[in-house]
Amino acid sequence: MLQLEQVCKNFGGLPALSDVSCVVPRGQLTALIGPNGAGKSTLINCITGVLKPSSGEIHFLNNQITALPSYQITRLGIARTFQNLKLFPRLSVLDNVLTGLTCEGGSSMLMAMLRPPYLRHRERQLKLRAMEALDRFGLSDKADWPAGVLAYGDKKRVELARATVGRPQLILLDEPVAGLNAEETAAVAEQLRRLRRAGHTLLLVEHDMDLVMDIADRVVVLDSGKCIASGSPNEIRRNPLVLEAYLGRVEATA
Template identity: 50%
Template sequence: MALLELRGLHKRFGGLHAVNDVSFGVERGLIKAVIGPNGAGKTTLFNLITGTVPASGGQVLFAESDISRKKPHQIASLGLARTFQNIKLFSDMSVLENVMVGLHVRSRTGFIGSMLRMPAGRREERRLRVQALQLLDRLGLSDFADCEATSLAFGQQRAVELARAMALQPSLLLLDEPAAGLNIYETAEVGRLISSIREQGVTVLLVEHDMSLVMDISDEVVVLSFGKKIAEDVPQSIQQNDEVIRVYLGE
């Protein structure tokens, strides 16, 4: 069975049907892209999957269990991480600390141990620090570990957000427009990064407007228009699909 399975997902905002009966699966180990014109319901779809917005109907199955009724923090700790279109880093915290917050979910020290700074808590804290530094190193961010996260350049903030999401050690990573606002060199870099994340065994579902990036890295593409799924196929066939061309270019 697919790692993530959407079954007849619906979301209405008043009269607006933002997501209308969307069903598809994301197989383990793939990079799958969701594309569609502005307002097609892509970000809403992500919000439904991560539980930040309750669905009006339908089911989300993650690793064979129904997560549609679960709280966002529970879903995150099951191994489903995401990044945001408009970067949401923790201000007033260093890059390292941002990543450590992500790592904490996987750490075992309880609440009391951490409060009292027991030896186990201190060891854990050191371990988290080392892990966070390794993660930053892999993303080429170790030089900025002690900088305030929100003071970095836009592209670097994106990478920090990615590092924080990877810190959750997710089996599925949702990326909301990872290349938005980046120049072509940075976009290519992001493409390489996403591919390397997949090499590490993480399944990726991304929303992206940059078609060359999407066609380059994705194994499968889902196309949404006005909340409805209009196509789902490999990139080459999507490029030939009449319905998709009509939606993107008009009649």
């Protein structure tokens, strides 16, 4: 579904990604792992058009998306969450999730002001879908709360609801359980399994190795901006390069 070919990204001459080539197969949950600073978020930002790769190509469903702006990439069916939460704190939880459906609003400013009946009907439908998404993540009772007052775990779930409400073909999740407690992590893991079962394709950036080994179909390992391995969780667990580069260092810093 997604294919990266020799993607490079430099920041002021320093390489954050060097010749990264990898694939995200349709219908699978692919985990992207690697130590801090490996380039995982940079890769997600390049895929979603937040950053432009210095060189290389990114293909999504037969579209070359390398040079496209974010909104066009979203329209093609790629949604994401951010590592550092990006919610609108003063908007309600419901309105935050509705922003995940902006591609489908499609009305002009004039029509939005006149609000003809067909548009009101459309708005109601979109609200219904947003409410369903909130329900899936156990947030219905907080729909009217300003997003800014929510606890951290709830904010992470609002991001997940927003990323999935438009039923995107590919969902990119940048550390969705970072900072959550064990119970909240288990709940999110179950949500991810459900999305996977419902046929979504997921690319999950994650630090928690137990979680990755538990829910991923495939694992891609980045280290210092390079893709050093990819394969099934079991293959990755035994790969000496990965053990040295990733697990070794985690143990060293633990």
